[in-house]
Amino acid sequence: MIGAIADDVTGGTDAAVAFRRQGLRTAIHFGLPEAVDPGLDAVVIALKTRTIPAADAVAQSLAAADRLRAAGADRLYFKYCSTFDSTAAGNIGPVLDALAALTGADAVVHTPASPEHGRTAYQGHLFVHDQLLSDSPMRDHPLTPMRDANLVRLMDAQSTGRSAAVPHQVVSDGAEAIAAAITKARRDFRYLFPDALTDADLLAVARAVADEPLTGGGAGLAGALARVAAERRGPATGPPPQPPGGRAAVLAGSCSRRTLEQIAHLREAGRPAHRLDALATPDPEALAATALAWYDALDTEAAPLVYASLPPQALAEVQRAHGTERSAQILEAAVARVALGLKERGVTRFVCAGGETSGAIVAALGIGGGLIGAEAARGVPWIHTADGLDVLLKSGNFGDPDLLLTASEPR
Incomplete structure (x- = not known):
């Protein structure tokens, strides 16, 4: 099972549909559930932790991780916004710090890149369509103004581990090259941001990190990880889902x-x-x-x-x-x-x-x-x-x- 923890409701839905689109049997919970169905391929717990105090966000996220792990989730995914919505105090960094400690992950690969939504990462910088994040309308967001597009600087300001970018020339060489870069970087860095300009880039990243205990980012990498999981499982059975009826x-x-x-x-x-x-x-x-x-x-x-x-x-x-x-x-x-x-x-x-x-x-x-x-x-x-x-x-x-x-x- 892939267990995802999202920092808001619609972001959780975005991740859940990325899993379902690849044929994974997926459920979403709004808030902390009493229990999680262990018979599913993917489960998302959608919290509302994006802008609350960091300590509260950490506590809620760890509680969600415990529920998911108890149901058999051996891989966790922390879903945050594709524009890296956060402040200098968090909450992306503090939550990932806590989840890394919980899972024992010594290197966490994550990226907000979601090319189908116009979010790409290059040379460690996040772009919104053809603008740097810091030049986009997110610059003046009332709660999380994004005044810097450099993902490494953003993460280092709010986490205890050092960050580094995995450049596009490595990503474009495929999963083996990405895995080798991750192995080399583990000695000095906890957080790695792979560049991603296309869905193919994200799929290469997913193939390299599919067995890591903790990854994260936007719905783009979540969907790529779901595709790898679906390929390993084999073709889905049963009819495709249909829209509901009713008043x-x-x-x-x-x-x-x-x-x-x-x-x-x-x-x-x-x-x-x-x-x-x-x-x-x-x-x-x-x-x-x-x-x-x-x-x-x-x-x-x-x-x-x-x-x-x-x-x-x-x-x-x-x-x-x-x-x-x-x-x-x-x-x-x-x-x-x-x-x-x-x-x-x-x-x-x-x-x-x-x-x-x-x-x-x-x-x-x-x-x-x-x-x-x-x-x-x-x-x-x-x-x-x-x-x-x-x-x-x-x-x-x-x-x-x-x-x-x-x-x-x-x-």
């Missing part, structure tokens, strides 16, 4: 450009839609009650949309009125109450847009995790829970413009 609803909170496009596409198709207006009603309980009364009055079987998403100018107006943090709290609490009310009314298929929105809905519905099913879009899988709910947790910028529409169609 559906769409809940959106992301204000990203792509989610706004998807909402517009849904409304243009004639779907009933209700906006949670925090400017007029800054009370989550009242907002949810109004939305559920609207739902009860619908005379159509078409899956409705309840959304808090706003374009930048309108969002700024709400934030000026109530403050940025309070505005988010109001809307997330309202969406959570709406989700719970829809479940009580017989909705079993939830299409959720936005990382924080997804987290609020998962908590409200008491979803501890589930099996990973078919992808509605690249990196956006259905999750089938033990109590009969099917949830789609979409990061803000993921999916084509018609994703919310097609995912919620009658089946």
Whole structure:
């Protein structure tokens, strides 16, 4: 079993679908589970540790590692964001330090590179499409501003072990050359960042480190490790996963450009839609009650949309009125109450847009995790829970413009 520990919910989903895409039987848990099914090929425990105090992140990650190892996971993967989201204090470095000590790993190969998402690493520097990380919009992230693109410097600032890059000329020579470089580097370095410009580079890295007790990074290397595991196991058996049926609803909170496009596409198709207006009603309980009364009055079987998403100018107006943090709290609490009310009314298929929105809905519905099913879009899988709910947790910028529409169609 491959056991993965992710530092946020949607990142965990991203890793889980990377495993499932290669045919591995995969489950995801949101938060620390009481137990892990030992009969699976891969299990992801998605925590929310990216920006909490480092000591808390370490404690939660070690507890997750213990659960995974107890179920038979002999290889651990620490999943973090493909833009290396962290501060000078962590939490990537402190968590990897602790996991390395737990597993006895004397050299940990990890990389945020995910070429299919435009994240590449060259000469130890991380690029976002054609920009250095430090020149990308991540430079001004409110919680984890990334002002340096040098992965070695970033890691050395927050970990106790020294780091080094494995240059692309070594990676391009294949798995044997990478393995030889790792063996040589073990004497002096704990953390190694292999350059990766293509998925083929990541596959070569995965072949070199497939038996290491601890690796990490973005979903790119996770998927490459899954491919190696699938090749060793042999062809998957059974039919491919299918999208679920059941009564559906769409809940959106992301204000990203792509989610706004998807909402517009849904409304243009004639779907009933209700906006949670925090400017007029800054009370989550009242907002949810109004939305559920609207739902009860619908005379159509078409899956409705309840959304808090706003374009930048309108969002700024709400934030000026109530403050940025309070505005988010109001809307997330309202969406959570709406989700719970829809479940009580017989909705079993939830299409959720936005990382924080997804987290609020998962908590409200008491979803501890589930099996990973078919992808509605690249990196956006259905999750089938033990109590009969099917949830789609979409990061803000993921999916084509018609994703919310097609995912919620009658089946």
